[in-house]
Amino acid sequence: MSVQAKLDHIGLYVKDHERSIRWYHDVLGYRLSDYLPGGNTDEPAAPEGISWLRYSNLHHDLTLIQYPAEALSAPEARRPNNLQQFALHVASEAVVEAAYEAVVSAGVTIHSPLKRGPVLGVLQFYMKDPDGNKIEIFNTPGLPPQPQRSVETAGVIQVEFLSHVGIYARDIQKSIDWYEEMFGFRLSDRRGANPPEPALQAAVPHGIAWLSNTEEHHNLVLVQLAPDEVDEPLPFGGRGSLQQIALDIESTDALLAAHEFLAGKGVEIVQAPRPQNWSGGMKFYFKDPDGIKIEISHGMKTVELDYGNQYDVAREIAAS
C-alpha cells in the first residue's frame, strides 16, 4: 500500500511579498484569493504576511509567505536551495512559443531560452521569478486530457496546471525509495553523476531522477546535491525558498488513512489532520527525508472570479 495523492500546489517564501503577488499576477495570471499583511496574528506560520493565489477556480494554487527579517539577514549558505524548479504546463507548443515571446518582451529574467528538452524533447523554457526561483513553461504533446483546471486570466501566460516540482536531495537513492514506498511514485528515468547529455551535465552534474504517479512522465524531480553541499544549511536561515509541496487526495477517509499510514512508517508529522480555516476541507503536514514540508489535503473550496477583490493589494494590481 502507498498513499495515492496527486501534486496540487506549492508554497514559496519570498523576499518582497507585494512584489511577488504582482509578478505572479502580471506574468502568470494568478488572482489573489486571500491576504494577510505583516503583523497578522491569524496565521501563526506566517506572521510577516501570507497570500493565497490561484490560476484556477480553487481557492489556491500557490501560497506566498514573506520571509521574516532574520531570514533575510542570515549569512549566505553554500547549499543552493531546497527548490530546484517547478513546472507549469500550457495548452500547446504554440502557447509555449507565444509565452516565450511575451515574457521576453515583458522583461522577465530568462534562465534558459526556448528549446527542446534534452531527455524528452518537449518544447520548454525556464524563467526566474523575483526571488530567482526557476519556473519551467512547457507542453507535452499527446498528454491524455486533464480535468480542466485553469480559468481565463489576465497574465502573459495562461497556466493549465502545475505539472512537476524539482527538489534537491542529500541522498537521491534514499529519496527515490521513500517517494516510491510512501506515494507509489514510479521511477521514469534517471541519470547518475556526469550525465551524458551536455545540458544535464551542466545543470545536474551529481545526478537526477524523474518520478511520476500520473500519466505524465514526471511529477517529481529529485536532484542530487554536490558532496560538499550535503551538510550545509539551507539559505535564508535554514528555510530555503520552498515552503511546502501540497498533494491532493480523493476523500477525507483517504486523508485520515494516509495520516495513519505515514505515522505508522515513522514519518515526522508536523501537523495532524485538521479542518482548514481559509480554504475549506482538511489537511495535514509531514516532512520528507530532506525536511521538505509536504501537505496532504482534501476538499479545498472553489471560489468565484471576483473572490479576493476586497483586498487593497488586489485592487491596486487590477487598476495598474
Ligand SMILES: [Fe+2]
Ligand atoms: Fe497548502
